[in-house]
Amino acid sequence: MATPARTQPPWKEPQSTVPAKLKVWNSLTRTKNDFIPIDPEAKEVKWYNCGPTVYDDAHLGHARNYVTIDVLRRILAGYFGYNIKFVQNVTDVDDKIILRGRQQHLLANFKAENPELTAEVMITTVRAFDAYVKKNLPLLSPDVKPEDFNKESAEKYAAVISGKSLDGTGSPTDKEAKIKMHLKTAGSAATVLLAPSKSTEADVQEFYAGAEDVLLPYLDSLHGSSIDAEDHTVFTKLTQKYEARFNEDMRNLNVLDPDVVTRVTEYGPQIVTFVEKIVENNYGYKTSDGSIYFDIDSFEKTPGNHYARLEPWNRNDKDLQADGEGALTKKSTEKRGDADFALWKSSKPGEPAWKSPWGPGRPGWHIECSAMAGDVLGAQLDIHSGGIDLCFPHHDNELAQSEAHFSHSAGGHQWVNYFLHMGHLSISGSKMSKSLKNFTTIREALARGDWTARSLRIIFLLGGWHDGVEITDDLRKAGSSFESYVTNFFYKVRDIEQHPNTNSSGKEDEKMTKLFEASKEKLHNALADSFDTPTALRTISALITEFNSTDKSALSDTVVFDIARWITRIVRIFGLDGSADPNETTIGWSGIDIPTEAKPFVYAVARERDEVRQYAISGNLSDEVLSSIISKDKPAQQQDAAAIPYAEVLSTFQENLKSLAEKKAPAKEFLALCDALRDTHLWDLGIYLEDRENSHAMVRPVDAELRAARDQKEAIARQKREAKEKRDKEEAEKKAKLAEQAKLSHKEMFKTEEYSQWDDDGMPTKDAKGEDVPKSRTKKLRKDWERQRKLHEEYLKGVGQA
Template structure:
C-alpha cells in the first residue's frame, strides 16, 4: 500500500444547508430501522460518539479486545478537479477527530483513505480534455473551420443547458436574449421568480457565463498568432469539450487507461498539496480503486454467488429485494427516508449509467459494462469497470477486514453511497455481524448562506482561499473547531471575527508566557498559585468531558479560553512555574487540535506566530535587553558616555563562530552595538539613541520577522511578526500616508492661492474694471455705465467701489514689495 494522502470523493460535497434535518413525515420511518448492534468485543471507554447509524450518541467500544486499536476508513476524493472549501470542511474535521482519538485518548488508529480514480466524472473530464488538446493541435491558428466548429459547439451547449433561448441563437444576440429569458435568475431569484435561488439557478448562472465567454471569443476572434489561438481555445473550451466528446468520445480506446489515470493523478497530487497546507495528517494507508480492480471483480462474484446480485447486458447490480428477504438484513439503514429518492439514486449511479436491465430502480451497480470510449478491465461478467460504491467496500475490507470500527465522510454520502456500502459488504461477508460499528458524518459548510458545488462552479478552491488571504490554515481550522463536526457550519463575518479573536487571544497568552523566560515576573508573590492551579484542574476536567462527549470541541475551546482569562486576571501574583504549567497544557491541546505543525509531545510552549526562531533567540533577546537599557536612559535623559555604552555593549558579545542559521542574528546584534558605540563617540543627543532604537525595532528586526512590543514600565516583549501585526502596521502606514497626502494638498492649495493673489496684486485698481461689461468709468476706474450705456445702479456701484478699494490696498502692497520700501 502507498502511504500518502489521497483525494476526496464527493461529487455532491459539502457546502449546503444540512440535509440531515428530515421532514416530520419521515420521523416515524426512522423508528422502523433495525437497532444498532453494539460490538461484543472490546472494553467500553468513556468516549461516546454521535453515530449516524443510531442518530444518537453511542458509547465507543472498539472491536479490539484490549480496547486500544481502532480501525478507521475514510471516504476519499474523486480526483477530477481542484479541492474546495467544502472538501476542507470534511478533511480538516476528520483530521481533528483522528488527532483527538490518537493524541488525546491514546488509541492506536489505523486510518485508511481511498482515492476514486475511476469514475464517470473522471472519464468525461479526461476524455473531453484529451479531445480538446487534439483539437488545439489540429488548429494552431483560428481558422474558418475553427470558428464553424466552435459555433456548432456554442449552439449545442445552449440547447442542452439553457433551453429558454432561441434555437441557433447568434452569439451577438446572446447577452440581450439571456438577460430577458433568465432575468429572474440574474436578479438573484429562482427561475420562476417566486422564490430563492438554489442549485439549479447556480448552474444556470454558470452556463450563462460559459456561453457569454464563448460568444465574446466568436464575435472578435484574433486569428494571427498561436497566442491568439491559445486565448480563443481557452475562452471557448467549456463549450468545445462536451461537443467534441459527443462527436469523438467513442474513438478513445477502452484499453488506453493512461488518458484517464493522468488526470486523476494530477488532481490527487494537487489534493495532497492542499491537505498538507491545511496541516491534515496523511492517511496511514491510501488505496486507489484502479489498483484494486481484480479484488472488485472477486468481491462482485461472491455477492452474485450468494444470490444478492445479478448480471445484465449493462452491468452487474445489487439485488436489494433479495438482500432484504434474508432475516436481519435491512437496506438504507442510515437514511431510510431516502430509500426511494430517484434523484439521489440516479446521482449515485453516475451520469454515464443506464437503467437498462435493472430489476428495480433502487438496485445499484457493482460492475458497469464499459461502452466505447470508457476504460475497461476484464472480468468474468463482461469488460467493464467498478461501480462507485463497491470500491470502498472492497478496499476497506481488504485493508481492515470483515468488521471496522469507524467509517467517516461527508453528510452527503449517507445515502446512497454509505447505505449501499453497508448492504453489499454485509451481503459479501454474510457473518450476521455489523460491518461498520460507527459512522461519523461531517456536517455541511455554507459561506454567507451560499452553497458551493463543483458542478455549478461556484466554489472557492482551497488554494484560492489561502492565497488571497481570506483564511489561513489555522483560522479555518478554528472555525471548524468552533462549529463542531457533525452539524452544519455557516461561515459569516461574525464567525470569522470570532475565530480571529480566539487565535489572537491564544497568541498573546503564549507571548506572555514565553516572555517569562527573558523577563521573570519579579512582582509575583505566589499568593494566587492555588487559585490558578484549581482553574487549570477545572479546565482539564471540562476539556476532557467535552472531548469524551462526541468530540465537543466548541465547549473545549471555551474551557481553554476561560482558563486563560483566569490567568490574565491573576498573573502578576502567580509563580512563573505555575504559569508555564498552563502554557504547556494549552500548547498540548492546540497541537492535538492540529492548530500547529509541532508535535503535542514537544516540550516547548506556543505555536507558530508566538515563538521567535530558536536559532536566533539568543541574539534577539540580547539585542532587546541592550535596547531596553539604552532606551530607558535616553528617555530619562541620563548621560550615555562612551564608557557607559561600552559597558552596556560588552554584556553580550557574539562569538566569532556560530551555526550558519544563527549568523544573520549575531550580525544584527553586532551592527546595533557598533552603531551605539559610534553615537557615543560622537557624543550624540538622546534623540539620536531613541531613533536608533526605533530603527532596530521597526526596520532591522521587523524585516527579519521579529517585533519588539514596547510596554510601559516593563521591558519590551519579543514576538514574531504575524498577520495581525502586519495588518496593524499597514493600517497605521495607510493613515500616515493619508495625513501626509492631505497636508501636501493643503500646502499645494495654499501655494496656488498665494500665487493667484500675487498675480492679481499686479493689476492696477484703475484697470481692473476696464472690460466689455462696462462703457464708462470715473477717474478711479470704477464703472458708471454698463455696456448698453445705462447708469450702473447705486447698490452695485457701492459693491464695485468696495472691490476697488480692496484691490487698491493689495496693489499698493505689491508696489511696496517691488520698490523694496
C-alpha cells in the same frame, strides 16, 4: 416503493463493560451514542473514510471535509488514546473520471491535429457551442448565434444573473448556480468565437482555453465510443496526476496520511468476488447486458435488513438515485425495482473494462468502498466517514450491499457502528462544488495567502464538525482573533523562559491552578461530547484571558509553564502546529520564535537597549554607565554565515552608542537610536522589540499582525501627509491668485463692457445701456472696490511704489 415496517431497531448499540469515554453524533441513529469500539479492550479502532475522486484539483469544500476528519482522527488518537487503523480509498475510476479522462484525451488529440484555427475548427466549435446551449440553457433560442448570446441570455436569464431564483421570486439555489456556470461557459466560447485575431500561438491558446468546456462534451459525443477499453492509461494519466496533487494539498493542510490507501483500479478481482457473494446470497441479479444490480426488495424481505437507513426520506428521490448511478449509466428496463442500483456495470464502447463472469465490465460507484473496506478491515467497521452529501445514495447503498455480502441469515449483519458525516462548506448559500465550478482550489487559496493551514483549520474548529460552515467576515475575524490571542500568549511565555520571574510571591498560584483544573475538565467534557471543538477553543481563550488579567509578579513560572504546555498539547492534538508531537514538552507553536542563530545577539542588543532607554529617560546616562552596559556583550570575531546580520546589528548599535557618547549627545538622540534599532534594523531582519511599560522589551518575530498594524499606521500617516500637502497647495494657489489679483488697480477693476461711465475713483455710474447703476448695486460694488483698494495698495507697498 413504500418503506416496510421494521421488525427490530435498525441499529444495534455496541455493548461494553467499560464506561464510554465519549459520545459521538452518529448518522445511523441521528443522535449521540456512547463510543464503544468493536475491540473489547478498546485498543484498535477500524476506520474507513471515503477519499477523493481524482479528476480535478481539490477545493476548499474538500479541505472542509478532510481537515475536519483529520481533526476527529487526531482527537481520538492523541487525546482519547485509541489506536486507529485509518483506511482511505482513492476513486480512480467512475463515470466522472471516465468522461473527464476521455474528453481530455480527445481534446488533446483535436488540438494536436489542429494547431491552427482553421475554418474546420471554427465550424466544429460553433457546433459544440450550439449543442451546449441546447442541452444546458433551454430558455435560449436553439439556434442562437454567438454574436447574439450575451443579449439574449441577459433577457431570458435576467433573474438568475441578478442573483434571484429562476422565476424571480425567491433566493437562488444550486440550480441557479448551475445556470450561472452554463452561462459563463457558453459566454466564454461565444467571446473567443467572435475574437478578431486568431493567428498567433497566443491567440490559439486563448481560443482553446475559452472554448474548452463546450468542446469537451461535443468531441466526446462524436468520438467517445472509439476509445480502446483495454488502454486504461487514457484514464490513469488523469487520475495519477490529480491523486498526486491531492496528496500534496492535504500535506500542505497538515492532514495526516492514511494508514492504508486503496484504489479502485487495483481492486478489480476483489470487487468481482465481492459482487459474486452478494449474487450467491440472492441479493443481486444479472441483466442481459452483463450488468449486476442490487435487489432492494429481496434484501428487505430478510428480517433485520433495512434499506436507506441513513436518509430514509430520500429513498425514492429519483434525482439522487440517478446521480448515484452516474452520468454514463443508461436506464435499464430489466431492473426489478426503480431504486435498485448497479453493483457491476457492463462496459460500453469507450469505457475501461475488467474481466468478470458476466463479461467485460467495471465496478458500480458504491461497491468499491464495500469491497476495499472489507478487504482491509474485515466484516465490521467501527467508523465510516465522509461528506454529508454521501449519506444517500452512496453510504446507504454501501450499507445495504455490505450487509448483504457478509450475512444473509435472519437478524442481519451490522457493517458499521458509527457513521460520521462532515457538514458542507458554503459560499453565498450554495455548497462549494466541482460540478458548479464555484470553487477556489486549495492550492490557489494557499498560494494567494488567503489562508494558511492553521488559519483554515481554526475556522473549521470554530464550527461543529457535522454542521454546515459558511465563511463570513465575522467567522474570519473570530478565527484570526483566536490565532492572534494564542500566539501572543505563547510570546509572553517564551519571554518568561528568557527572563525567569525569580521574585514571584506565588500568591496567585492557587487561584490560577484552580482555574486551570476547571479549564481542563471543561475542555475534556467538550471533546467527550461528540468532539465539541468550538467549546474547546472558547475554553482555551478564557484561560488565556484569566492569565492575562493575573498579577504576573505574584504567579510562579512553574504554574505558567504547566498551563502553556497543556495549551500547546491541545493545539497540537488539533493539528495546529504542523507535525509537532503533542507529547513534546516544548512550549508554543511554529512561528513564535526568532531564528536560533539570532538569539545570542538579539537578546544581547535588546538587553543593552533596555538599559540605555532606562538611564536616558531618567537622565543618568553617564559615560561610565554606558561603558558598563556595552562591556557586558562582546560579539565574537567570527560567526556562522547565518548569524552575521544579527551580530552586525549588535556591534553597530554599540558603535553608535560610543559615537553619541563622544559628542556628548542629548538623551533624545540615544532614545532615537533605540527606536531605530526597533523600527528599522531589527524589523528588517524579521524581529520586533515590543516595548512594555515598567518592563523589558519583549523579543518576538515580525508576524502578519504586526505588518498589518504597521501598514495601517503608515497608511494613516501617508493620508495625513497627503491631506496637508493638498491644503498647503491650495493655500499657495489661493495666495498666488490673490497676489495676481492685487496687481489690478481698484480704479481700473470695473472698466469693462458691463459699464459705460465711471467716476474719478473708477466706480461705475452707468451700465452698458447708459442707464444709472442702481444704488443697491453701487453699494455692493463699493465693498468690492474697497477690498481691491486694500489689496492693490499692499501690492504697491511691496514693490516700493507710493
